[in-house]
Amino acid sequence: MKLTAHEIRSMLKNKEISVEEIVRSYLNRIDKFDTILGAYLYVEKEGALKRAKNLDKKIKHGEKMGRLFGIPISIKDNISVKGMQNSCASKMLQGYISPYDASVIKRIEAEDGIIIGKANMDEFAMGSSNEKSAFKLARNPWDLSRVPGGSSGGSAVSVSASESVMSLGTDTGGSVRQPACLCGVVGLKPTYGRVSRYGAVAFASTLDQIGLMSSDIEDCACLTQCIAGPDKNDFTTVDMKVPDYSRSLTKDIKGMKIGIPKEYFEDGLDDRIRKSIEEAVDVLKQNGAEVKECSIPLVKYSMAVYYVIASAEVSSNLARFDGIRYGYRSKSFKDYRDLYFKSRSEALGMEVKRRIMLGTYMLSKGYYDEYYEKALKVRNLIKNQFEEVMKKFDALIAPTSPTTAFKIGEKKKNALSMYLSDVYVLPANVSGMPAISVPCGMVDGLPVGFQIMTNYYREDTIFNIAYSFEQSTNWHKMSPQISEV
Amino acid sequence: MEYELVIGLEVHVELSTKTKMYCGCSTEFGGEPNSHVCPICLALPGALPRINKKVIEYTIKSGIALNCSINKKSRMDRKNYFYPDCPKNYQITQHRFPLCRDGYIEVENSEGEKKKIGIERIHMEEDAAKLIHTKAGTLINYNRAGVPLIEVVSKPDIRTTGEATCYLQKLKNILRSIGVSNCKMEQGSLRCDGNISIRPKGSKKFGVKVEIKNVNSFKALEKAFEYEYLRQVKAVESGEKIIQETRRWNECKNKTEVMRAKEQARDYRYFPEGDLTAINISNEWIEDIRKTIPELPYDKVERFIKEYNVSKHDAEVLILNMGAADFFEETAKLSRNPKAAFNWIMGDISRLMNEKSVSLSKLKFKPEDLVSLIKFIDSGMISNNIGTEIIEEMFVSGGKPEEIIEKRNFLQNSSEDEILQIIKKVMKDNPKPLEDYKNGKKRAIKFMIGLVMKKTKGKANPKIVNDLVNREFNKN
Numbered sequence: 001m002k003l004t005a006h007e008i009r010s011m012l013k014n015k016e017i018s019v020e021e022i023v024r025s026y027l028n029r030i031d032k033f034d035t036i037l038g039a040y041l042y043v044e045k046e047g048a049l050k051r052a053k054n055l056d057k058k059i060k061h062g063e064k065m066g067r068l069f070g071i072p073i074s075i076k077d078n079i080s081v082k083g084m085q086n087s088c089a090s091k092m093l094q095g096y097i098s099p100y101d102a103s104v105i106k107r108i109e110a111e112d113g114i115i116i117g118k119a120n121m122d123e124f125a126m127g128s129s130n131e132k133s134a135f136k137l138a139r140n141p142w143d144l145s146r147v148p149g150g151s152s153g154g155s156a157v158s159v160s161a162s163e164s165v166m167s168l169g170t171d172t173g174g175s176v177r178q179p180a181c182l183c184g185v186v187g188l189k190p191t192y193g194r195v196s197r198y199g200a201v202a203f204a205s206t207l208d209q210i211g212l213m214s215s216d217i218e219d220c221a222c223l224t225q226c227i228a229g230p231d232k233n234d235f236t237t238v239d240m241k242v243p244d245y246s247r248s249l250t251k252d253i254k255g256m257k258i259g260i261p262k263e264y265f266e267d268g269l270d271d272r273i274r275k276s277i278e279e280a281v282d283v284l285k286q287n288g289a290e291v292k293e294c295s296i297p298l299v300k301y302s303m304a305v306y307y308v309i310a311s312a313e314v315s316s317n318l319a320r321f322d323g324i325r326y327g328y329r330s331k332s333f334k335d336y337r338d339l340y341f342k343s344r345s346e347a348l349g350m351e352v353k354r355r356i357m358l359g360t361y362m363l364s365k366g367y368y369d370e371y372y373e374k375a376l377k378v379r380n381l382i383k384n385q386f387e388e389v390m391k392k393f394d395a396l397i398a399p400t401s402p403t404t405a406f407k408i409g410e411k412k413k414n415a416l417s418m419y420l421s422d423v424y425v426l427p428a429n430v431s432g433m434p435a436i437s438v439p440c441g442m443v444d445g446l447p448v449g450f451q452i453m454t455n456y457y458r459e460d461t462i463f464n465i466a467y468s469f470e471q472s473t474n475w476h477k478m479s480p481q482i483s484e485v
Numbered sequence: 486m487e488y489e490l491v492i493g494l495e496v497h498v499e500l501s502t503k504t505k506m507y508c509g510c511s512t513e514f515g516g517e518p519n520s521h522v523c524p525i526c527l528a529l530p531g532a533l534p535r536i537n538k539k540v541i542e543y544t545i546k547s548g549i550a551l552n553c554s555i556n557k558k559s560r561m562d563r564k565n566y567f568y569p570d571c572p573k574n575y576q577i578t579q580h581r582f583p584l585c586r587d588g589y590i591e592v593e594n595s596e597g598e599k600k601k602i603g604i605e606r607i608h609m610e611e612d613a614a615k616l617i618h619t620k621a622g623t624l625i626n627y628n629r630a631g632v633p634l635i636e637v638v639s640k641p642d643i644r645t646t647g648e649a650t651c652y653l654q655k656l657k658n659i660l661r662s663i664g665v666s667n668c669k670m671e672q673g674s675l676r677c678d679g680n681i682s683i684r685p686k687g688s689k690k691f692g693v694k695v696e697i698k699n700v701n702s703f704k705a706l707e708k709a710f711e712y713e714y715l716r717q718v719k720a721v722e723s724g725e726k727i728i729q730e731t732r733r734w735n736e737c738k739n740k741t742e743v744m745r746a747k748e749q750a751r752d753y754r755y756f757p758e759g760d761l762t763a764i765n766i767s768n769e770w771i772e773d774i775r776k777t778i779p780e781l782p783y784d785k786v787e788r789f790i791k792e793y794n795v796s797k798h799d800a801e802v803l804i805l806n807m808g809a810a811d812f813f814e815e816t817a818k819l820s821r822n823p824k825a826a827f828n829w830i831m832g833d834i835s836r837l838m839n840e841k842s843v844s845l846s847k848l849k850f851k852p853e854d855l856v857s858l859i860k861f862i863d864s865g866m867i868s869n870n871i872g873t874e875i876i877e878e879m880f881v882s883g884g885k886p887e888e889i890i891e892k893r894n895f896l897q898n899s900s901e902d903e904i905l906q907i908i909k910k911v912m913k914d915n916p917k918p919l920e921d922y923k924n925g926k927k928r929a930i931k932f933m934i935g936l937v938m939k940k941t942k943g944k945a946n947p948k949i950v951n952d953l954v955n956r957e958f959n960k961n
Contacts, residue, residue: 080531093530100524102531199531205759235535235761313759316565319574320528324625336569336623363565363754372756 002479005071005165005219012059012070019059019070019114023052026072026116030163033482038130038138039157039164041077042085043117048072051114058112067226068113074164076155077118078125079210080199081105084115088201089133090123092321092328092347102199103234104168104210104227111226116164120154123349124318125170125203127151128178128421131412132351139408140183141480142446146405149179149421152213156183159213161482166223167213172203173306174400174425176211177437177451181400184439184447184478186220186466187213191456192432193238195224196231204313205236207306207429216476217467220436221245224459240457248460251468254288258465259393263299264424269402276441276448277399280469284397287468294389294396298382302427303419305382308362308375309430315359318352354415379430386431390455395465397452399424400437404446424451434459438466439475447478487686488721490714492643492679493605493694496656497634498666499612499674500543506611506633507534507577514672518626526631528572533760536561540633541584541764543665544609545774547635548585550663550781551604551656557766559584561758566751569623570613572630578610580755584764590659591783592651594644602652603640610634635665641680641691646710650703653677655783658804662782670702677701679710682727683717692717693727697741699734709734713741785810793823802831808845809835815852820859829855833873837880849883858886865946871895899946904937905953907945911936912957922958930958 011017027045034040055070075081078088080098082105087093105115122132130138130153138153140146141161148157152169156179159167169176171189180187189211200210210227214220228242260281265274285291323329323343330342348356362371389396401421411418428435433453441448454461470476505512508525524532548555562580588604614630616623637656643649657668657675668675677700682692697713700706712734717727732741780788782804789800789810803810813830817823834855838845858875861867867875867890875889890896898904912919915936921929934954938945 078531080529086530088530096530098530100529100532198533201530202533202760233535234533236759312756316563316575316754316756319565319567320530320572322567322574324569325527325572326529337567340567360754363756365752365754368754368756 002162002215002477003165004215005068005222008071008165009065009069012065015059019052019055020049022070023048023072023114023116026163026165029161030117033161034163036139036144037141037157037161037163037482038120038136039154039161040074040117041087041089041120041133041135041154044084044115047083048114048116055112055114066110066112067222068108068111071113071165072116073108073113074117074119074155074158074167075105075115076121076152076167076169078121078170078201079104079168080201081115081118084118086118086201087135088124089121089135090348090352091134092344093326094134094328096326098199100199103196103231105199107227108168113226119152119158119167119169121169122151122153122175122351124201124314124352125151125172125175126314126351126355128174128418129406129408129411130154130179131408132349134349137408140405140446141482142184143405144483145407146446147182147408149182149401149405151175151179152211153179155213156180156185156187159183159185159215160480162479165214166219168227169211169213170200170203171209171211171425171429172207173310173429174422176213177400177425177428177435177449178422180213181437181439181449182405182447184449184475184480185213185215186217186436186438186476187211187449188220188224188436188459188462189428189434190224190228190459191238191434192429193236194228194242194434194457194459196227196234196237198231198233202313202317204310205317206313207310209429217438217463217470218249220466221249221463224463228459238457243460245460245463248464249467250464251287251471253284253465253468256289256395256461256465257393258284258289258291259294259389259396260291261294261296261299261389261396261398263296264398268420268423269399270404270443272443273399273402273404273448276443277397277450280440280450281397283469283472284465287472289465291397292393294393296382296385296389296427298378298385299427301378302382302430303423305375305378305430306426307358307419308371309379311355311359312362312372312375313359315356315363318348318356321348323347351415382427383431386427386433387455390433394458394461395452395454397450400449400451401425404443404448428453432456434462436462436466438469439478440469440473441475442478447475486722488683488714488718489686489688490644490646490710491641491682491684491691491694492646492649492710493641494637494639494643494649494652495678495680496637496639496653497676498547498637498660498668500540500633500635501664501666501674502537502539502543502633504537504539505631506537506540506609507631510631512632514674516628518624519628521628522630526572527627534577534758536761536764537633540609541766542774543633544584544607544635545766545771546663546778547637547660547665548588548607549771549775550659550778551585551588551590551607551637553585553588553604553607555585555766555771556582557768558582559764559766561761561764562755563758565754568613569625570616570630572614572627576610576613577758577761579608581757583608584766590652590655592648592655595647600642600648602642602648605638605640607635607637610636641682641694646707646714649679649710650707653703653706658782662804663778673701677706679706681710681713681717683714683721693729695727695729696731697734698731698744699736701736705734705736708739709741712739716741782810789814793817795823795827799827799831803827806845812845812852816855816859819853819856820863822859822863825859825862826855829859829876833876834880837877841880843880848880850879854879854885861886861890865897865899865948866890867895867897868943868947870943871897895944897944897946898941899949901949901953904941904945904949907940908937908950908953908957911940919958930954933958
């Protein structure tokens with residue numbers, strides 16, 4: 001029953017189905033499968049049905065239908081939705097209800113989208129397997145013994161298992177693209193500054209970007225269209241008109257120059273994944289793209305740069321979780337210092353603490369220049385190198401993940417091997433350029449995806465290349481068979 | 486040994502923008518606790534700051550008025566520290582690239598010599614929440630959290646407490662005059678910390694500095710710095726080492742007390758604020774802001790001394806109230822009698838404004854009206870005392886002086902013949918003063934003048950009365 005937003009839209013237009021029926025069918029699937037899948041931390045049943053009924057009335061009265069009319073959308077539990085919890089999958093924010101909407105939520109609701117719940121994730125978006133959620137495990141719908149990836153694991157599971165049509169996640173170091181890849185759905189990280197971050201709980205301010213997941217490119221382009229564009233509440237959004245993405249889906253990529261950066265295809269990449277991506281590249285060639293190898297030597301420093309910048313920024317961004325105004329507060333404390341110390345010690349998870357401590361150290365007097373300042377310099381060099389390469393190419397192709405979904409518990413003990421699963425997705429956050437992960441094959445019954453990266457603000461090119469590929473293959477139509485529990 | 490005092494001041498000034506620095510909440514002082522708050526100034530999860538352009542404008546304006554150069558490229562930084570008055574547990578401030586640098590304020594030392602006190606930097610930042618400690622626990626009022634501030638940091642150029650007060654007074658008057666702050670120390674919109682050290686007179690090397698906080702009035706500033714100077718001298722004389730520390734002025738005990746030692750000095754882990762983009766300032770913007778700056782108070786003082794020949798003291802009294810200075814200037818120019826203009830404005834008019842709680846902008850008469858009153862007096866047509874009566878009526882009803890004079894028949898009698906007739910009559914009716922005078926009681930002549938003035942209800946020209954009575958008394 002996997003349905004895309006554009007399919008649902010035409011069914012609604014043809015009066016084949018009502019919004020209420022749509023919402024009920026997704027809620028039913030959540031009822032049926034989510035105990036085992038763990039995609040949701042909160043389901044907005046009544047609110048979603050009430051909204052569905054209102055939208056049905058709109059149809060009846062012949063009112064204009066917004067772009068996301070009646071589409072059930074899941075939202076990662078670190079993006080504020082007024083009246084819903086915003087736990088960040090942390091004990092620290094358990095029970096915290098957001099009194100305001102993120103800017104992207106306002107835009108989704110203005111287009112008549114329906115928020116059906118808050119998706120599971122790694123605590124405060126730190127993790128690549130969703131195993132760091134303080135509340136529950138999320139499972140890969142393709143193999144329940146495996147992780148869905150992370151940190152936006154719940155979002156990917158919900159789209160993959162048709163517990164939602166689309167989802168919003170956050171991508172600070174691949175947290176949208178990596179789980180999308182492991183769960184066989186489309187995942188986009190727009191250009192830094194293209195989509196407002198206002199209302200998304202900050203992890204690393206200069207790397208964070210709200211991203212989105214869907215079953216196909218048309219849906220992805222449509223949702224991006226709705227949420228992109230300048231926002232006065234986020235000073236880092238760029239004051240630039242958003243092109244009409246539906247017009248960029250031409251499938252015509254003749255003469256387009258595509259680069260294959262060789263650094264992405266060295267040791268560590270699973271050979272079967274390499275083969276899938278080579279096949280994907282062949283499809284693009286057949287569709288008329290000119291493909292050439294290229295090199296971005298500095299890309300190998302992305303991970304080091306990423307962990308310095310992300311940890312430093314998170315140590316400051318998470319300081320507000322202090323047990324004073326909201327969230328978890330320790331039962332007993334001597335004074336305000338003790339209140340901070342105990343509340344944070346008791347409520348934050350290991351991975352979160354690890355990064356806060358790392359970041360605090362790296363910003364300290366005497367270390368700032370050696371770490372943060374230096375990382376910013378290397379970051380600029382990496383950016384420059386990407387910009388240079390982008391002068392010669394319209395897009396770059398790369399793997400999304402070095403492996404398919406790994407076993408639950410497999411990398412839990414080894415932080416470094418977990419970090420390495422993000423090696424191909426980090427550079428787009430470091431450079432700020434947009435990148436998408438698109439399904440392109442199966443290995444041992446598990447989905448494989450590849451990335452398309454372009455120059456800043458060229459999401460239109462990404463969509464067109466991805467669309468050209470997708471329309472020549474059937475990978476986007478795959479859906480997992482989930483055994484009922 | 487003689488010791489020299491070395492002072493640097495760090496002054497925090499709340500800017501009088503309508504809204505807070507990073508959100509749209511009101512900056513109004515007071516208000517129901519926690520009523521001027523939103524997700525941004527409460528640091529709710531996911532909220533981001535957005536910068537108030539007016540704050541940048543006011544900071545640049547302050548920089549220009551304080552002779553600073555403006556950095557065209559600037560940015561915000563984070564200062565990380567955990568304290569319950571700081572909702573984000575970091576303050577968004579400016580560390581590496583403050584908006585303004587290298588300015589000065591000119592002060593005068595006790596010998597009246599002019600001296601420039603350097604300003605190291607002016608940067609913008611947000612204020613913290615207010616903590617209220619009660620027996621039941623600490624309460625937090627976030628209304629003040631996020632109110633914009635500028636911090637004006639002086640160079641260690643100040644050598645006496647007198648220079649320190651002069652610097653602070655001038656800073657306050659300049660910032661008030663350009664409309665960026667009301668600078669009310671009692672409401673905390675102007676707060677001053679001092680860095681103090683001593684060194685043997687003539688030495689070029691700076692001593693170990695001690696930071697003094699909680700100096701909340703000009704009086705406290707003088708007392709605290711005086712106390713700290715003596716404390717440090719005493720310590721050095723008795724062979725102690727001064728330690729770098731932060732001390733607090735205790736108003737009740739009249740002394741400074743240790744707040745925290747240097748070992749406890751915090752590491753604020755400054756780094757660039759990633760939620761706000763770099764601040765780029767165009768020359769056009771700076772020039773536009775420059776055009777909005779009125780004549781600065783101390784330039785006005787110099788000019789008043791030169792153009793209107795008023796004393797320095799009178800000129801300074803006038804500029805404390807910029808409205809009065811303007812009123813004065815117009816009156817002085819038109820009447821060509823600056824002294825009279827000053828006396829009327831700072832005398833009877835000020836007195837009436839205080840008594841009736843009326844501000845200058847609400848006065849019922851204009852400088853032109855005061856000018857015509859002064860001209861009536863200067864031409865001898867009315868006396869000063871009558872002038873006071875007229876100004877009181879102008880104040881209440883707003884009539885023109887000439888109308889009031891006419892209506893109340895105030896015109897002064899200057900006819901010598903008429904006055905002489907009146908004198909002769911009064912002398913006839915009261916022969917005693919003349920007798921007394923001839924018997925040597927010289928003061929009796931004054932008594933007679935008084936009787937004559939009374940008879941004319943004050944309208945006789947006092948000079949003529951004086952001359953004629955003298956002539957009559959000394960006739961034979």
